[in-house]
Amino acid sequence: MRTLREYEAVARERLDPVHYDYFAGGAGDEVTLRANEASLARLALLPRILRGGARRELGVTLLGTGASMPVLVAPTAFHRLAAPDGERATVRAVAAADTIMIVSMAATVAVEDIAAEAPDAKLWFQLYVQPDLAFTEAIVRRAEAAGCRALVVTVDSPALGRRERDGRNGFHDLPDGLYCENLRIGDSPGHVRQIAMSPEISWEHIAWLRDVTELPIVLKGVLRAEDARLAAGAGVAGLIVSNHGGRQLDTVPATIDVLPEVVDAAGGLPVLMDGGIRRGTDVLKALALGASAVAIGRPVVWGLAAEGEQGVKGVLERIRDEVDDALVQCGCASVRDLDRTYVRC
Numbered sequence: 001m002r003t004l005r006e007y008e009a010v011a012r013e014r015l016d017p018v019h020y021d022y023f024a025g026g027a028g029d030e031v032t033l034r035a036n037e038a039s040l041a042r043l044a045l046l047p048r049i050l051r052g053g054a055r056r057e058l059g060v061t062l063l064g065t066g067a068s069m070p071v072l073v074a075p076t077a078f079h080r081l082a083a084p085d086g087e088r089a090t091v092r093a094v095a096a097a098d099t100i101m102i103v104s105m106a107a108t109v110a111v112e113d114i115a116a117e118a119p120d121a122k123l124w125f126q127l128y129v130q131p132d133l134a135f136t137e138a139i140v141r142r143a144e145a146a147g148c149r150a151l152v153v154t155v156d157s158p159a160l161g162r163r164e165r166d167g168r169n170g171f172h173d174l175p176d177g178l179y180c181e182n183l184r185i186g187d188s189p190g191h192v193r194q195i196a197m198s199p200e201i202s203w204e205h206i207a208w209l210r211d212v213t214e215l216p217i218v219l220k221g222v223l224r225a226e227d228a229r230l231a232a233g234a235g236v237a238g239l240i241v242s243n244h245g246g247r248q249l250d251t252v253p254a255t256i257d258v259l260p261e262v263v264d265a266a267g268g269l270p271v272l273m274d275g276g277i278r279r280g281t282d283v284l285k286a287l288a289l290g291a292s293a294v295a296i297g298r299p300v301v302w303g304l305a306a307e308g309e310q311g312v313k314g315v316l317e318r319i320r321d322e323v324d325d326a327l328v329q330c331g332c333a334s335v336r337d338l339d340r341t342y343v344r345c
């Protein structure tokens with residue numbers, strides 16, 4: 001496999017079609033799902049010439065966590081549907097690549113076991129705030145104790161998106177033997193709670209979380225400038241411009257199209273972006289428009305389904321290589337050299 005898209009083709013052959021649809025699908029007519037990739041493709045890069053420089057620096061530091069490249073692993077649920085050891089395979093590959101894994105609250109391996117599998121892995125933990133605050137706090141304590149360095153609070157899911165592929169396929173639950181291990185209460189597998197995606201979650205919960213934990217809080221799922229301003233005022237440490245890979249509200253804009261206005265409103269907070277990143281050139285476009293880094297969701301799942309740990313490694317090394325190539329072709333010695341003049345809209 002030479003490209004991230006080739007991993008998808010192999011993953012599709014290997015996966016149960018119902019599970020493929022769960023991973024690949026979006027909400028509604030999948031307008032936003034398609035728009036994420038299409039809007040990135042429509043933007044043109046404008047390289048500089050005759051800039052000298054023999055080597056590139058791809059590394060970034062995000063909220064004090066170093067990463068060897070500006071590409072993180074977005075939180076995605078249910079990795080054991082893609083490969084038997086699931087998130088354990090993913091974290092080994094992420095540690096080898098020296099980037100950051102945002103562990104999904106809906107992981108099928110417990111955050112403690114993910115951390116133990118690769119002790120030098122850099123982990124952030126993704127949280128859906130649960131209306132039961134004592135239960136939410138218990139999950140935060142587990143993430144802290146496992147060594148997670150930031151809390152990524154997903155704020156684009158007041159309800160689960162309308163995933164019509166899942167409805168047609170009757171996919172509503174994990175198969176027997178697989179559980180959301182971060183929601184386990186006690187030892188009995190029967191005691192795994194469902195994740196609540198609640199419309200009652202508000203800015204007050206963010207204030208509450210800031211009191212509960214010292215971890216930096218990142219809001220994932222910001223699409224509007226005024227919400228970026230509110231976030232900066234609420235003391236959060238960073239933002240992720242995300243439409244959940246087109247899986248929540250269909251027909252919201254492509255993330256690359258709203259990134260500049262969110263960056264301008266964020267008051268200097270680091271802004272990450274995800275959605276449709278499939279090429280090194282996509283990464284450069286997002287960085288040029290103000291992102292501090294990007295995250296990839298489905299490509300990691302495709303690597304995992306195609307070849308397990310090796311597949312995730314392959315995906316991460318291919319995109320790293322493409323970022324390096326795109327930088328050299330743009331005449332840049334560092335990801336920090338990029339600015340809006342490199343993109344023509």
Ligand SMILES: Cc1cc2nc3c(=O)[nH]c(=O)nc-3n(C[C@H](O)[C@H](O)[C@H](O)COP(=O)(O)O)c2cc1C
Binds near residue numbers: 242301
């Ligand atoms: C199969 C799947 C599961 C996901 N699970 C979660 C999740 O548990 N928590 C979350 O915040 N986002 C979740 N997301 C959204 C991703 O974090 C990310 O925003 C999105 O996948 C980025 O788009 P991309 O897949 O085009 O790279 C999921 C996405 C997919 C495709």
Ligand SMILES: O=C(O)C(=O)c1ccccc1
Binds near residue numbers: 077106
């Ligand atoms: O599938 C998703 O996008 C997602 O975020 C999720 C997480 C937990 C349970 C169900 C869906």
